[in-house]
Amino acid sequence: MDDTSHTNSPSRRRFLGGVALGGMGLVAGRAMAEGHAAGAPDPLITELQDWANGLGDGVDATPYGMPIRFEGDVIRRNVPWLTADPISSINFTPIHALDGTITPQGCAFERHHSGAIELAKEDYRLMINGLVDRPLVFTYADLERFPRVNHVYFCECAANTGMEWAGAQLNGAQFTHGMIHNMEYTGVKLSTLLEEAGVNPEGKWVYVEGADASSNGRSIPLEKAMDDVIVAFKANGEALRKEHGYPVRLVVPGWEGNMWVKWLRRIEVAAQAVESREETSKYTDTMADGTSRKWTWVMDAKSVVTSPSPQMPITHGPGPLVISGMAWSGRGKITRVDVSTDGGMNWQTARLAGEPGNKALTRFYLDTQWDGSEMLLQSRAIDETGYVQPTKEELRAVRGENSVYHNNCIQTWHVKTTGEAENVEVS
Amino acid sequence: MSKFLEVVAGTALATLIALPAVAQTYGLGRPALPEEIAAWDLDVSPDGTGLPEGQGTAENGEMIFSENCASCHGEFAEGVDRWPVLAGGFGTLNRQDPVKTVGSYWPYVSTVWDYVHRSMPFGNAGTLTADDTYAIVAYILYSNDLFEYDAVLSKETFLDVEMPNADGFYEDDRETAEAAFWGQEPCMENCKDSVEITMLATVLDVTPDEAGDEGGDEAAEAPAAAEEVQMAAAEATEEPAPAADADTTAAGAMSEPDPELVAAGEDVFKKCKACHKVGEGAKNGTGPTLNGIVGHSAGANPDFKYSNALKDAAAGGLTWTPEDLAAFLANPKDFMKGTKMSFAGLKKEEDQQAIIAYLSTFP
Structure with missing residues (x-):
């Protein structure tokens, strides 16, 4: 067997197989998909295969395992024209190819302002200063001695879907919605550390900054800092990845990803917001009249169908079809997701898989029968505050097209009779 | 229960009761030394809190900017390639694709000073002295016609600079401005008269190739490129x-x-x-x-x-x-x-x- 035949196979190639299926009888189509003549026995079953005959890898082959090579196209991808340099840039989680809710660290999107740095645990220091009784310095080992918490939260870049304000632009859920990941974090509550230092009554904000050259800093109201913010050192059970802030990052549940400072090195208690570059010139939302919203921290409720989607065409012809997607809200739990197959004319309530988490991704499914006709697929999330995910038109009516950030509009995929899907806008 | 455990349980109970008044501490960490705080606590606030002594003019900032900043931001702060444009863009914020620069958009001089001082130059952060930073900021302001070429920028003159978009920001008002997004029972059937496709992503063709390669020539061009080509054509004829x-x-x-x-x-x-x-x-x-x-x-x-x-x-x-x-x-x-x-x-x-x-x- 050719060693490379399955690696990095673009979905377009997979898709072509699907096109061929469309016009055939179900049995013939199935046989074709299985790679042998209709009605003939399947050699994968009747013939002895290498893997059933010889030996596989020993336990020492991969001390730390990577996905099998057949999954080589489930990777983060960059959109080169978005930014001047990949060192100060973003890439996208392959959400189209994932299922469930937890994002594996290895393919969770990255956003750096001056590159992913290497900072050893031994060299790690966290300072708390400003309006506190006791300015303190913690080592990594110190952090491990405070009581720990575990929570699953989504982290979404405020610019996710930001390229779609003026119209449908990028053709793939990975690119339109992939600036998001969802992990289980282990760490210490920020409130625990702040209490250790003793916050003075005039302290109303914390300014948090990272150890990298960009020293990305954001101001967070003390109320949020004392609520659910975590100083995290583990994600999905293992150490944070370098690109996600190893050894320590901030987790700011439900709020825009830029505030989740990586390589966290300092927390300053202050009376006012610092108004840093990242909270004035960036991460402010310009309205149609030229004025701009600031401090738009919360991520609004949002959802997207991840399959079928442009990178995940239907390859099996008419019949049972699983429409799969994800929904989330920075204000709490998702309570309902509706799916439309006709561009928002009619809706069906989807099935939520598992108990929706607070400020975490929820997986939804619509188990349906596809008759092979065109679909305009949409999903619409509703959260526990009663917020209903708006259409792009509704959002534009309030915000115009220059907002850049916080685009949580309903997404439309045009699924054609061939099973191929495209990013479109509808009336 | 042993005597020891009883004592522990009693203490824990007492702590629980006391919690609302006194937050628990663990005696972890060590005091941060003044030198350490001085080394890391560099941020500058809009009122100038955190600014060090020092000064600079656009005149001496011009050369420092040229050496440290111009390779990305251009000699005149006009921006190179996709690097940020720092000057101009006045009057564009309410137009399609606003040009957000220090002059047209940034509300506070403190932010410029702080960012240049701590995070720039790209790849050599933390090397600019306070004087260099005052000079560079003076030059950026000068490039925006917000500061005289030979005027001195320092702690004392800092608050005299008027930023044109200082009043252009307001706090998040989504819960009132977008109140209509809450509490409506969404329509489930016959919600529209008709549905038409109004725009297709494939027309732009700016999506990188799936295989994860360089993305192809089409992808390297920004979507704005098509617009620029059109404009150039118009200029040539007009x-x-x-x-x-x-x-x-x-x-x-x-x-x-x-x-x-x-x-x-x-x-x-x-x-x-x-x-x-x-x-x-x-x-x-x-x-x-x-x-x-x-x-x-x-x-x-x-x-x-x-x-x-x-x-x-x-x-x-x-x-x-x-x-x-x-x-x-x-x-x-x-x-x-x-x-x-x-x-x-x-x-x-x-x-x-x-x-x-x-x-x-x-x-």
């Missing part, structure tokens, strides 16, 4: 051919420039000096020498390597009449798509006229 007698007309018009205007032009020319030399012994630099530029044919300096755009214009008979020169100076890239001159432009008409008057004194 630009009037220069009049045949422009040479003589222009020379006549500029024969006796106003001495005051010339003096003003000398001052404005400081913006040009990094690239352009005039007078006796002037040599070509980043830009060509400008002796004899006014009223004469474009692209006439035999030793300078002009852009193709300028060569084409010269071949087409472009003469630097005061009118065309003013139009070029107002917005070089608008006037001549593809020019190498990376200058954002002189917005003020009096500055354009002053430069032309000044240059006309070098026949």
